[in-house]
Amino acid sequence: MSIYRLSMYAISAVFAAMAATAAFADWPERPIELVIAFPPGSHADVSGRLFQTAMSKALDGATIVPLNVPGAGGTIGTAQAAAAAPDGYTVAYSPVATVTIQPHLRPLPYGKDSFIPICKISDTATAILVAPDSKYNSLDDLMKDAKAGGMVATGQAVGSLPHIVQAAAAKAYGVGFVYLPTDGGAASAKAILGGEAVVQGDIYTAANIYGTKALAVASAERLAALPDVPTLRELGHDIQLSVWFGAFVPAGTPDAIVEKLSTACAAALRDADFVKGMETLNYQISYLGREDFAKFFSDQYKRNASLLAEIGLVK
The missing domain is CATH 3.40.190.10 (Periplasmic binding protein-like II)
Known part of the structure; x- marks a missing residue:
């Protein structure tokens, strides 16, 4: 291949990358749906709406619409989010079970590779x-x-x-x-x-x-909110289980959008109203950025497969 043709390919690649960056620079241009796979009034719904408001602020007033899609332990809404177009306009607000446990229990239209982790939000x-x-x-x-x-x-x-x-x-x-x-x-x-x-x-x-x-x-130490309640470890059983929530987008979502969402998430979790709301709920904010959360998510997926086998829920 001639030097001229190689140069043209390189120039074309640069312009393509610049065009892609420009295309995502205006994102979001329409409302983003935050899928909460549990009913109105549930723990997930209350904390999810706090997150929705804080994320809207972090994205310079972008419209984020909470969408409750309950049923089947959260798997209906999670499946809907996984099947959405990977364009940054659907974000799943998901707890540990729907994304790292339910896929081990029965066939579902989504799995570990159906999502890109954005950030870890809380851990209770x-x-x-x-x-x-x-x-x-x-x-x-x-x-x-x-x-x-x-x-x-x-x-x-x-x-x-x-x-x-x-x-x-x-x-x-x-x-x-x-x-x-x-x-x-x-x-x-x-x-x-x-x-x-x-x-x-x-x-x-x-x-x-x-x-x-x-x-x-089921915590490592006694909780300040329940100081008189023993841990399972104190009772002789090494059981530590927490419900964490994270934000995910469908696999294939452009990296530029993933990065914007991850950056916004970090800001949202520092928002004073969000912090106060989570304190009122006694929820522990537990932030992990996209890379650390991706590793945590993968580790949790494997760990929970082993846990389910230990307690006899899967073979």
Whole structure:
């Protein structure tokens, strides 16, 4: 190939790159949808709308529309986000379970490679809860009675962290629960408050939100918000499980847009109103940028596959 033709190819490549950069310089030119795969009023919805507002500010007032698409443990909305055009106008606000657990449990139209991680947003420990007037004041006492069989536990869909934390604890104690899945934390709390279930798995903030009683938390250390509640590790069981949320875009989204979103996310998580709102919810902001979050996401995907096998949810 002649030097002239090589030079023309190089010049063409430069102009193509410049054109692509210019094309994305005006993004966003229309509203961005933030897919929240859980119902209005749920933990995910409340924190997701805080994130939506903060991201709008970080993107210089861009319109971001929250879109609730609940059902099937968050997999319906997550699948919808994965199938969206990779143009930067669909962002998934997703918790750990929908993207690193559910794909191991059953065939889904998405998997680990269906998304590009943008940023990690929050990380909140899970807990094992009972009704405030429950006769159980310790997890050991509850598990002693559970050995008789038939005790009903509740939480979100099978494979959600609220399900897995109580399933892991049950296995550690050598018991089994009858599981009653619900479509969100509010419905799960209603089940134990109404006597349909005895024990619930959820993030620890549910104790304050719904007035339930925490018997144990699945964190490395005791939590400042629940100083009298022991960790599962203190009780002899090395179980640490938290519900984290992150932002994702469909695979194939241009890198220039991914970078803009990641930069905006870092700013959004420093926004004073966002910080105050998350503090009110007792959610822990836990930022990771796109590269660190991509590694974290990949590690979590592998770790949770092993965890599901350990507790017998997959072979």
